[in-house]
Amino acid sequence: MKNFALVGASGYIAPRHLKAIRDTGNNLIAALDKFDSVGIIDSYFPEADFFVEFERFDRHIEKLRYKDSKLDYVSVCTPNYLHDAHIRFALRQQADAICEKPLVLNPWNIDSLLKVEQETGQKIWNILQLRVHKSIIDLKKKIEAAPKDKIFDVDLTYLTSRGKWYYTSWKGDISKSGGIATNIGVHFYDMLSWIFGDVKKNVVHVHTHDRASGYLEFERARVRWFLSINYDVLPEEIKEKGQRTFRSIKIEGEELEFSDGFTDLHTQVYKDIISGKGYGLDAARQAIEIVHDIRNSDPVGLKGEYHPLAKKELSRHPFGKLYN
Structure with missing residues (x-):
């Protein structure tokens, strides 16, 4: 069982990620969104910790690194212009990032993220369903x-x-x-x-x-x-x-x-990523x-x-x- 965090829990696409995490037999341990209309989490992971402030979420994830609940993946479902920053956060926390499209807004952002991959040894995965x-x-x-x-x-x-x-x-x-x-x-x-x-x-x-x-x-x-x-x-x-x-x-x-x-495409993408066959x-x-x-x-x-x-x-x- 892999441990996930999700950034952007109140958005339209988040339920597909919640379902994919559950249906692949994994666990959501923390979620972040500045909006607190996230009751959908109860249908999937009611025990997940939830934060509306990035600073507290960041601190919580950092603390988990020193416990048995190491983070494996961060699912990024935030607005397009924030993807780059939240992907970098995931990799700095020694987790892989699974990001909704568009991965970034500009081609040169991909070049920069490639350097972060190389520095951290972590991977960035696309949702290309x-x-x-x-x-x-x-x-x-x-x-x-x-x-x-x-x-x-x-x-x-x-x-x-x-x-x-x-x-x-x-x-x-x-x-x-x-x-x-x-x-x-x-x-x-x-x-x-x-x-x-x-x-x-x-x-x-x-x-x-x-x-x-x-x-x-x-x-x-x-x-x-x-x-x-x-x-x-x-x-x-x-x-x-x-x-x-x-x-x-x-x-x-x-x-x-x-x-x-279209119903289970995200779940299939998650299966491929977890098995190492996803798209980078x-x-x-x-x-x-x-x-x-x-x-x-x-x-x-x-x-x-x-x-x-x-x-x-x-x-x-x-x-x-x-x-x-």
Whole structure:
């Protein structure tokens, strides 16, 4: 049985980590969050110590090093801009870090973390759950079996509606979240990189407060992509069903069905990490480079190979401002 701590216990993704820790037969000994709405812990680890102040949490973890309750892993579920610092905390406590995506916001952060790994002898692991999704694994095998000179045409669409709260939260601050492409798209870019190889071209057509769209060319794919958090962009048939999310990946015009099978992906990722077969720093690099370049590119407008939804009418920011 391994001992875990969890940083960011009140967030949306934390329950998946709590479940993964429990279902892999391990133990959560401490958790941290500045918000105390963490009753979900009772369903998994009611005996875990909980802290709302980092200083007390840090002291508690330090003391455990001198007892029999040595910490093995720290699960990082905090806002994107804090991942780097909390990963470093884990490694300084002689524990491995298991971090939600995006691992960091900038490529050079990966280089710095690699040095911390080397200094401490600990490992940093990514949550790249799409890589363990059966439909995605089957797709990768299909692409690998195709003629080596075959270049696939791909359309990626991910629409996940968000309310006004989004813009008040850290997610609406591009300096903290990295913007839409980073916050809701990074796992798709990782998936595409894993399947189709190195990036050859990265063009941004649209990038505003509520959507981003562009064109990515990989070794084996030409990808038109569109991401949005605006409800109005959803197809009418999705709205009529009362749904607020739509995801689609079309390869050569054929829909990839991967809407099911998400329930236990984090648990499988944890199993792989604990057995030493997880994905480390190098696995994160290309997706981080992609979202960094998107964030820092000037949109070219509707030119070249753009996604059809890029033509959708732009909307005003709920609080009366727009940004690229």
